[in-house]
Structure formats: C-alpha cells, structure tokens
Amino acid sequence: MPATETVTGTFTPPTRFAVPGRIEVGSRAAGRWQTATLTAIRRETPRAATFRFAVPEWAGHLPGQHLMLRLTAEDGYTAQRHYSIASAPDDSGHIELTLDHVEGGEVSGWFHTVARPGDRVEVRGPLSGFFAWPGDRPALLIGAGSGVVPLMSMVRHHRARGLTVPLRLLVSARSPEELIYAREYGPETTPVLTRSAPEGVPVGRLTAAHLAPLMDDRPAGGWEAYVCGSNAFAEHASRLLVAAGQPVDRIRVERFG
Amino acid sequence: MTPDPWAAARSGPEGTTRMNITRGFTGRPRVSDPGLPPGQYDAGDDWPVLSAEVTPDLAAADWTFRVDGLVERETTWTWDEAHALPASAYRGDIHCVTGWSKFGVRFGGVLLDAFLDAARPLPSATHAVAYSHTGYTANLPLADLTGGRAWIAWEYDGRPLDPEHGGPARLVVPHLYFWKSAKWIAGLRILDHDEPGFWERNGYHARGNPWQEQRYAGD
Incomplete structure (x- = not known):
C-alpha cells in the first residue's frame, strides 16, 4: 500500500477514516466538573428512567454527544460513567439522561433506587464530536x-x-x-x-x-x-x-x- | 506504605480538597488495588468493544504493517514477514478512558522495537501517528512506542485476536489509555512533531496517561 503524500503537512492515512469528526470540540467545557441538580425523574420502561438535571452553566451540546457523570461517596470514593444526552439542545439550562438500571451497576443502581429531586451529582461535558449530528445532513x-x-x-x-x-x-x-x-x-x-x-x-x-x-x-x-x-x-x-x-x-x- | 488510591479523587485540579458528596451513594466494595489508576474500575471478565467504525473484514493474508515518514528505511511487512520477527508477549493490565481496566491480560506478537530497529527513525523523529486499515488514527510520542513498552499483537490469551478487538493485528501500548492502541493497525507515520489523531481531535488528551488521569484535553 503506497503511503499517502500530504500537501498540507497534516498526515492523512491511506484509508479515509470511517468516521470523520463532525465538529470541533472545545476543550474548555469538557475540562471542568459542574454540579448538576436532579429536578425530575420520569419512568420510561420497567428498566429505564429519564433523569432531568439543572445545569445552569451548561455550555450546550449537539444531538448525539455524551457527558461524563461522577458520584462521590463519603470516603471520597468516586465512580464515573459516560452517558449519552437524551434531550435536544435548548436554552433551558437543563439536560436529560435516560439510564437503564444495570444489574449490579453502582451508578445506575444509585439513580434507580436512591436518587430523588434535589440530589446533586457532577458532570463534565459535552464530550466527543464524532457521533454528533448538527442537523445538516440526512x-x-x-x-x-x-x-x-x-x-x-x-x-x-x-x-x-x-x-x-x-x-x-x-x-x-x-x-x-x-x-x-x-x-x-x-x-x-x-x-x-x-x-x-x-x-x-x-x-x-x-x-x-x-x-x-x-x-x-x-x-x-x-x-x-x-x-x-x-x-x-x-x-x-x-x-x-x-x-x-x-x-x-x-x-x-x-x-x- | 500503600499509596492512598482515592487521594487523587479527593483533590481538585488545584490540589485542594474538594468533596462533592453524593447523598446516599456508597459505591461498590472498596478494592484498594494499587494496580487501578484513579477513576477506573475493574471490568473483570468483560472486555467492552468501543470502536467508532464498522469492524473491517480484513484477512491476515491481506494485512500489512508499514513504518514510514522520518525513517532511514521505509518498510512494509506482510503477515508472514512480521511473524518472522522475534516473538514477544505482554502480560499485565489495560485501561480504557471510559473507566474500565482489565487485569492480567495476555497479548502475543512482536515488540514494536523490532520494526523500528529495522526502519531506523531519524534523529529528528519525536512522534508518530499510528493508523489503522480503517483509517483510524492515534498520535503518540515516539518514547512511548520504544524501549519494550509497545507491541504489534495478533494473539490474545494464546488465540488469534478477534476482529472486533482489532484482529488480525493491533497496536498495544498498555501504559496509556487503550484508545492509543489502534485496532487493525496498518502503520506508523514517524514525525518530528505531534499531530492529533481521531479522538485527540475530538477533545481527548494528547498523551492519555491513566496514572495522571489524562482523559480529556486540558487534564
């Protein structure tokens, strides 16, 4: 396989990548943990529920992006997971996540058995642009x-x-x-x-x-x-x-x- | 003295104590495992697949591995030529940026040093872009790819590597987050500067050291 010669000085592999990033992602929003306050829980199915959070300084997201969510125990132990954002981008200062209750899951287990409105967790994001859909193409x-x-x-x-x-x-x-x-x-x-x-x-x-x-x-x-x-x-x-x-x-x- | 595994979790980016306790959250039983980097959990027997592209239909006979760019001798190896190099195995742990770590895995293949010794990077070489037969890319400092710390692997647990895990052959750089260990590895472009790869252009950290929890740009 011949090497691809680059004209621009940026290396491009011989095969075009299957999933070019759709957007440039600012690292500022992703770099910072923010408090997200649970405001509502809506049951979707016997195993899944939607959790709505107020995140006043949410930087906004594109459909398809995800975030990192972190829970902290009293002894400082933390558990963090990636979750896709369910809500469409809007300016409500709120975002929604829909979580399955995973068997033995320490994070989803907390959400499905302990969490109630008023609880606070931490999020950072939005993360990753490759799965984002800006609404431009079919x-x-x-x-x-x-x-x-x-x-x-x-x-x-x-x-x-x-x-x-x-x-x-x-x-x-x-x-x-x-x-x-x-x-x-x-x-x-x-x-x-x-x-x-x-x-x-x-x-x-x-x-x-x-x-x-x-x-x-x-x-x-x-x-x-x-x-x-x-x-x-x-x-x-x-x-x-x-x-x-x-x-x-x-x-x-x-x-x- | 055992290092405190939660010390990093308790301190904020400025090194100050910053606790944001989640009401009623206890978490799974504490495993004070010094092998677990901060923010990671033990995936046990699971080995999640997280590739962002369609798993390619790539036969071993069609697989090649190339080292080019700033080297004395640009070289392409076929499957058989690569297998003629001295065999080497990695036995240890791997860490994914999504949070799981996997202990005691065993990859079989050839040390990347064997390929680089043949291609001979020029003195000006500092970085590489690893690229896949799918076109996936990941950037790495050359220092992370040399000195017995990186492999081209085609076996897992003594068996051929599954296509969804990167078979017929993948890069394995176990001391960095595993997105650096490009599946379906096709080559290394040797450079005199750092050029972000796929995830790195999508907000992820340029180096990805799990022990410093370098997940995202700015960490």
Whole structure:
C-alpha cells in the first residue's frame, strides 16, 4: 500500500477514516466538573428512567454527544460513567439522561433506587464530536435498547427546530413495554420488536428487509448512518448497512458494554 | 506504605480538597488495588468493544504493517514477514478512558522495537501517528512506542485476536489509555512533531496517561 503524500503537512492515512469528526470540540467545557441538580425523574420502561438535571452553566451540546457523570461517596470514593444526552439542545439550562438500571451497576443502581429531586451529582461535558449530528445532513438512525438515547436527542432536535432534512429512526426493543420513548415516536420511526409485539405486528430482530425501504428511499447524496447499541447489535446493524450499500465511511457506531 | 488510591479523587485540579458528596451513594466494595489508576474500575471478565467504525473484514493474508515518514528505511511487512520477527508477549493490565481496566491480560506478537530497529527513525523523529486499515488514527510520542513498552499483537490469551478487538493485528501500548492502541493497525507515520489523531481531535488528551488521569484535553 503506497503511503499517502500530504500537501498540507497534516498526515492523512491511506484509508479515509470511517468516521470523520463532525465538529470541533472545545476543550474548555469538557475540562471542568459542574454540579448538576436532579429536578425530575420520569419512568420510561420497567428498566429505564429519564433523569432531568439543572445545569445552569451548561455550555450546550449537539444531538448525539455524551457527558461524563461522577458520584462521590463519603470516603471520597468516586465512580464515573459516560452517558449519552437524551434531550435536544435548548436554552433551558437543563439536560436529560435516560439510564437503564444495570444489574449490579453502582451508578445506575444509585439513580434507580436512591436518587430523588434535589440530589446533586457532577458532570463534565459535552464530550466527543464524532457521533454528533448538527442537523445538516440526512440521517438514518438505528438503535437498540438504551442505544436509542443519543438518537432521540437527534429526533427531538429535528422536531424542535422544524428541520426539513430527512431523518429516519429504526429502534429495536424486546417488547412494547421495553421500548423507550414509545409515546414520542412519529412517522419517522419504525420500531422493531424482537420478543413480543401486539397482535398483527411482526416479531423478530432487525433484518435487511427493515433497511431495504429506507435505502431505496435515500435522499440525493445518501444517508449519514448512526448506529448505537450493544456491541452485538452494533456489529449486526453495521453489517446490514454495509450489505445494503451504505458506504462504510458514512456509518458512525457508538457501542456500549 | 500503600499509596492512598482515592487521594487523587479527593483533590481538585488545584490540589485542594474538594468533596462533592453524593447523598446516599456508597459505591461498590472498596478494592484498594494499587494496580487501578484513579477513576477506573475493574471490568473483570468483560472486555467492552468501543470502536467508532464498522469492524473491517480484513484477512491476515491481506494485512500489512508499514513504518514510514522520518525513517532511514521505509518498510512494509506482510503477515508472514512480521511473524518472522522475534516473538514477544505482554502480560499485565489495560485501561480504557471510559473507566474500565482489565487485569492480567495476555497479548502475543512482536515488540514494536523490532520494526523500528529495522526502519531506523531519524534523529529528528519525536512522534508518530499510528493508523489503522480503517483509517483510524492515534498520535503518540515516539518514547512511548520504544524501549519494550509497545507491541504489534495478533494473539490474545494464546488465540488469534478477534476482529472486533482489532484482529488480525493491533497496536498495544498498555501504559496509556487503550484508545492509543489502534485496532487493525496498518502503520506508523514517524514525525518530528505531534499531530492529533481521531479522538485527540475530538477533545481527548494528547498523551492519555491513566496514572495522571489524562482523559480529556486540558487534564
């Protein structure tokens, strides 16, 4: 493989990277821990709830970005986790996170069993630009379980701003009861139910047949694809996308444990 | 004397004590493990996959590794040529910037020194950009890649490295956060300056030393 000669003085590898960063991220906001005060808890499913925080000095985010959250015990022990931001960017001074109750999870366990409005935690962010969607290009979003969280920020942003750029969401869940944000979806969304579904609705995992109409329907210039979920789901969905003809350098993948 | 593992957590960036206790939070049982860098937890048997791109379909026969840029002899190795170099293993810990650490892992491959000794970096060389067959990049000081501290690895626990973990071969630089250990490694471009890679352009730290908790730019 020949080395790529650079004209600008900046090294570019021979292969174009699959996921060029969408935005330049300022390091100032990410560099500082801020207090986030819990203001409301909203149940989404038996396992997931949305936590709304007041963060008065929040620097603002783009849909798809995440933050680092930190809890501190009395002896100084800390636990920190990355969480996607669920809310669309706005100027309310509030942000929302939707968290699964993870078996044995020290942070999600605290949120689901101890936390109540008025509690304070610390956050730093927003972090990372690669999965961000500024609302500029047509977006094909594919998520499973709580992988829908950063994608929902994009859907909400699309609605809140009245954007006309095409946006579609394929969201996979085990059952209607476990489908996060079920009441919020509109015509842009196709739920995929893998274990149980209402009468007349098919049951089964995401297949090429779900993608085919969306790929047939792709706007001029094609889709930017955003995939978020477990590693197993992300591998499955990204392979389907590649097989359906989506260019590999226009698929962004965010995986969680 | 055992170092206090929570000392770093208790002190703020200015070195002052800064406690923001979360009401009712106790956390998991304390493991006073001196092998755990600040802010990390033991992932146990889990090995999360966090690549931002589609896992490439890359056969070992098609894999190559190249060292170029500021070197005396730009060189490309095939799979077989790389395997003809002296075998070396890393046994120890790895640390991911998202918070998990994994203890006692075993990677098999070849020390990066073996490749660099053949390519011979010029005296002006100070840094490298590691790049993948997917186009992923990560920047590293040359000093972090030499002296028996970095490997090109194709085995994990004695078995071929899984594609989702970077197989057929990845870079392993275990003393830095693991995003530096580029999966599906394709080459090193040797430079006389530091050039940010993918995550580094996305707000992450230029060096990423877990013991100094260099997660993000400015840490």
